[in-house]
Amino acid sequence: MIATLRAIGFDNRLGLRLVIASLIVGSVLSVLSTSAQLGASYFRQRTDATLVLSRIEDTLASPLEQAVWTFNFDQVDVILDGLAADPNIAFVELQSSTGQSWTRGDPDEQAATPDDQRVYELVHKLDNNRSELVGVLDVRLSLDAVRARVWAEFWTTFLTNLAKAYIAAIALLFLVGHMVSRHLRKIADHVDNTNADNTNALRLDRAGSEKTDDLDRIVDAIDRFECRTREQMDALGNEIIDRKQAEAEARQALSIRSQFLATMSHEIRTPLNAIMGFLHLIATYKDIDDKPRVYAETATKASHQLMSLMNNSLDMSRIEADAVEIKMTPTDIHSLAKDWHQSAEGMRHMRDKNIKITLDVARDLPPLINMDASHVTQIVSNLVDNAIKFTDAGEVDIAIKNATSDGNPAIDIRVSDTGNGIPEDARARIFERFTQADSGMLRAHGGSGLGLAICSELARLMGATLTLDDRIRDGFTTVFLLRLENVALVDLPT
Amino acid sequence: MTYMHKVLLIEDDEFTRFMMREIISGLGVEVEIASNGDEGCKLLEKQPGEFGLVLMDLHMPVMSGIDATLKIRNEVQDPPSKVPIIAVTADVTYHNSSRVAELGMNGFTPKPVSPGTLLSLIDQYCAA
Numbered sequence A: 001m002i003a004t005l006r007a008i009g010f011d012n013r014l015g016l017r018l019v020i021a022s023l024i025v026g027s028v029l030s031v032l033s034t035s036a037q038l039g040a041s042y043f044r045q046r047t048d049a050t051l052v053l054s055r056i057e058d059t060l061a062s063p064l065e066q067a068v069w070t071f072n073f074d075q076v077d078v079i080l081d082g083l084a085a086d087p088n089i090a091f092v093e094l095q096s097s098t099g100q101s102w103t104r105g106d107p108d109e110q111a112a113t114p115d116d117q118r119v120y121e122l123v124h125k126l127d128n129n130r131s132e133l134v135g136v137l138d139v140r141l142s143l144d145a146v147r148a149r150v151w152a153e154f155w156t157t158f159l160t161n162l163a164k165a166y167i168a169a170i171a172l173l174f175l176v177g178h179m180v181s182r183h184l185r186k187i188a189d190h191v192d193n194t195n196a197d198n199t200n201a202l203r204l205d206r207a208g209s210e211k212t213d214d215l216d217r218i219v220d221a222i223d224r225f226e227c228r229t230r231e232q233m234d235a236l237g238n239e240i241i242d243r244k245q246a247e248a249e250a251r252q253a254l255s256i257r258s259q260f261l262a263t264m265s266h267e268i269r270t271p272l273n274a275i276m277g278f279l280h281l282i283a284t285y286k287d288i289d290d291k292p293r294v295y296a297e298t299a300t301k302a303s304h305q306l307m308s309l310m311n312n313s314l315d316m317s318r319i320e321a322d323a324v325e326i327k328m329t330p331t332d333i334h335s336l337a338k339d340w341h342q343s344a345e346g347m348r349h350m351r352d353k354n355i356k357i358t359l360d361v362a363r364d365l366p367p368l369i370n371m372d373a374s375h376v377t378q379i380v381s382n383l384v385d386n387a388i389k390f391t392d393a394g395e396v397d398i399a400i401k402n403a404t405s406d407g408n409p410a411i412d413i414r415v416s417d418t419g420n421g422i423p424e425d426a427r428a429r430i431f432e433r434f435t436q437a438d439s440g441m442l443r444a445h446g447g448s449g450l451g452l453a454i455c456s457e458l459a460r461l462m463g464a465t466l467t468l469d470d471r472i473r474d475g476f477t478t479v480f481l482l483r484l485e486n487v488a489l490v491d492l493p494t
Numbered sequence B: 001m002t003y004m005h006k007v008l009l010i011e012d013d014e015f016t017r018f019m020m021r022e023i024i025s026g027l028g029v030e031v032e033i034a035s036n037g038d039e040g041c042k043l044l045e046k047q048p049g050e051f052g053l054v055l056m057d058l059h060m061p062v063m064s065g066i067d068a069t070l071k072i073r074n075e076v077q078d079p080p081s082k083v084p085i086i087a088v089t090a091d092v093t094y095h096n097s098s099r100v101a102e103l104g105m106n107g108f109t110p111k112p113v114s115p116g117t118l119l120s121l122i123d124q125y126c127a128a
Ligand SMILES: Nc1ncnc2c1ncn2[C@@H]1O[C@H](COP(=O)(O)OP(=O)(O)OP(=O)(O)O)[C@@H](O)[C@H]1O
Pocket: A308, A312, A386, A387, A388, A390, A417, A419, A420, A421, A422, A430, A435, A436, A437, A438, A446, A447, A448, A449, A450, A451, A452, A453, A478
């Protein structure tokens, strides 16, 4: 039942509103049409009744005058009865000149407001062109009966009209449901369900007709809109695919380039290492003259520079190729720090610097901490190498302390020096690639300007942070701070 | 200082091999060389108990340093070889004592090896 109602549109407000509107309009129209109908009928009947009055003059005046003149009173009665038989004639009165009088109907009832009243003078024509009044006929017309009839008709007519209007409204509801609402609902469902996967064109189930109407236009408009949207989506999709491909290609190209660089750097290091070894053999050969020894020593220094360049280039390309593997292992930082100190002494010796190298390891450090020892070592030795390189007098200090970061244990490693310092305006740039503080992109001294860039990338990969410490104290001019996070051991080694 | 034991140098690069041999022998230590893991194993089998230290390159053709170590630890008989093996590699993933210990090696030294490092290794393993 509900389904049927729904099918024909009872559940949709649009249909109901249409029906209510048409019911109101129908009611008003039936009132109007009933009034018009009945008004017309009333006027027609009134005219008919008045016509009777006019006809009395032509048809009854002369026989009545004759009957009165000849004193044929029977005939007078017959005529007056005939007149009074008309339902609309309410009262008839005849007064003869000789004093007789006849009446028909109830004078009181109609005397007050007759709808029409005619008074005829009955005149007898004499031979000598004279005439004599024989009597006066008074006829009064009442339309009460007509009115009662019309009024009686009103309700039946009005109710039939109303019924017709309502039946038409219900029929309209069915028709609207069938011809419009169900299509509108289908359009709404279609638009709701259309997406990238469901691209069926909108088709309404309608009786065919060549003439396009509003619904056809809506369907066409939706079709065209969906076509356009689909085209745009396709274009967009293709563009996304193209971009992704281009991105992947770019990434692959970068990775191939980085891999190439990594391989080259690695391969160059092997023979370079042999060269350095032989230069060492020459420089330390027992019977060698001074000159060739100095040559070999100088060549050794140049080779060291080349080696560090190759190492940096190898590291950077490994970072770019995402080939750096971070391995956190329980590490004895106390012995590691001694190694750092020792290799710092080696670097100082290499650079011929007369400076003091100090190591300050806090006593309360845990015996083992979780860290990637080889990468931390790489960062520290880069920092120490820089510190020694840019310090001509004074000291370089390596300090290791406990710290906390967000409530978790951390380790701070500070490398400080008393060298020439880093100018304020260069501080922001030194972690960028190929950058040296004194000359920006142009390198003023040996070195690639990659060291700190590698260090900060490695730190980032380890989840550590490398910063230039602003709080310079104890006479140091440059302080780098490497903070290792998540240093607590998760499970102790057995 | 006198050294009782020989050093076995297993290294595929000819120049590096020659250079390291010169440096080590310059320290007064006898050196035997092999250009891959397989050759190294054969030398060890032929002269049991002679070597105090094996310097093992990891990436080599024919037999890698890792396979050679496995073979020395498990197959080279008479006596089951306990000779100290030090990995010599530029590959930072092996710059980790526990990693190389898992592979049956006693330690590692990053490549390139400096003469100073060589001296301290030989002092540690080959001294009388
Ligand atoms: N301890 C320091 N004292 C003064 N300046 C420093 C210090 N450390 C770094 N700098 C400045 O930061 C710059 C960048 O350092 P970075 O280590 O990246 O490159 P580099 O040392 O010049 O070259 P490379 O390390 O590649 O051989 C250096 O050139 C120098 O100007």
